[in-house]
Amino acid sequence: MVIDIHAHVFPDELAPKAMRALRDEIDDIYPPVSDGTVSGLLSNMDAWGIDASVVLPVVTKQSQTRKANEWAAGLRSDRLICFGSIYPHTDDYRRDIDFVAALGLKGLKFHAEYQDFIIDDARMLKIYDYALGKGLILLHHAGLDPAFRPPFKSSPRRFARIAGEMRGGVIIAAHLGGHEQWDDVEAYLAGGDIYLDTSMGFEYFPRDMFLRIVQKHGADKILFGSDAPWSDAQKEIEHLKSMPLPIEAVDAILGGNAERILRPRAPGV
Numbered sequence: 001m002v003i004d005i006h007a008h009v010f011p012d013e014l015a016p017k018a019m020r021a022l023r024d025e026i027d028d029i030y031p032p033v034s035d036g037t038v039s040g041l042l043s044n045m046d047a048w049g050i051d052a053s054v055v056l057p058v059v060t061k062q063s064q065t066r067k068a069n070e071w072a073a074g075l076r077s078d079r080l081i082c083f084g085s086i087y088p089h090t091d092d093y094r095r096d097i098d099f100v101a102a103l104g105l106k107g108l109k110f111h112a113e114y115q116d117f118i119i120d121d122a123r124m125l126k127i128y129d130y131a132l133g134k135g136l137i138l139l140h141h142a143g144l145d146p147a148f149r150p151p152f153k154s155s156p157r158r159f160a161r162i163a164g165e166m167r168g169g170v171i172i173a174a175h176l177g178g179h180e181q182w183d184d185v186e187a188y189l190a191g192g193d194i195y196l197d198t199s200m201g202f203e204y205f206p207r208d209m210f211l212r213i214v215q216k217h218g219a220d221k222i223l224f225g226s227d228a229p230w231s232d233a234q235k236e237i238e239h240l241k242s243m244p245l246p247i248e249a250v251d252a253i254l255g256g257n258a259e260r261i262l263r264p265r266a267p268g269v
């Protein structure tokens with residue numbers, strides 16, 4: 001089973017405007033592989049042999065919280081697994097996390113640049129702790145985002161601190177722990193109590209470095225992701241299968257690990 005842990009879609013009526021704005025922000029350096037709609041994602045999944053994708057909304061205003069999460073909850077199917085999102089500067093994070101959990105969404109997506117917060121800020125640690133206690137998975141953007149200038153609000157060292165502070169639950173750092181920060185991932189984060197996804201990775205990180213990180217971190221904590229619609233998942237899968245890794249490790253990365261962590265979890269476990 002192949003599970004893409006990292007995908008984005010927009011409502012049909014918003015997708016053209018959202019995609020144009022995002023492409024302008026990054027000067028089109030990542031040509032999209034779909035139009036950003038649900039049907040576009042499903043079409044690519046069919047073509048590329050992806051069984052399920054995890055859809056990750058990002059709330060950038062408090063006023064978006066209810067509508068965005070209800071929309072995500074309405075997308076769920078046997079092929080689309082949906083996370084929710086909260087605004088980190090909310091006036092009541094417990095209320096908002098309770099709302100996401102009550103909708104039956106699997107986790108929360110955070111993007112420190114678009115949501116404007118430092119990932120290991122003391123208030124954020126409280127938010128993570130409460131969300132993990134509700135059985136939610138946390139998935140963070142990690143490292144460079146071409147729409148923003150450094151210094152970035154996440155780093156492997158900051159993720160290492162979070163992993164050390166939290167006890168139990170699943171935290172995922174996207175882009176192999178930090179896009180364009182892989183030396184620090186290898187030095188400070190690999191081997192820690194955190195999952196890493198491969199989204200927007202195989203065309204960028206050095207092959208030997210990826211293999212060293214997998215060896216140090218453990219293939220059981222690496223998750224396949226594409227960052228759809230910004231990356232060609234078929235090419236990403238081919239890159240992974242070309243690596244000199246045991247077939248059991250490749251299968252775990254492509255879907256076995258995601259299938260395990262996405263199973264229903266009791267709160268606090």
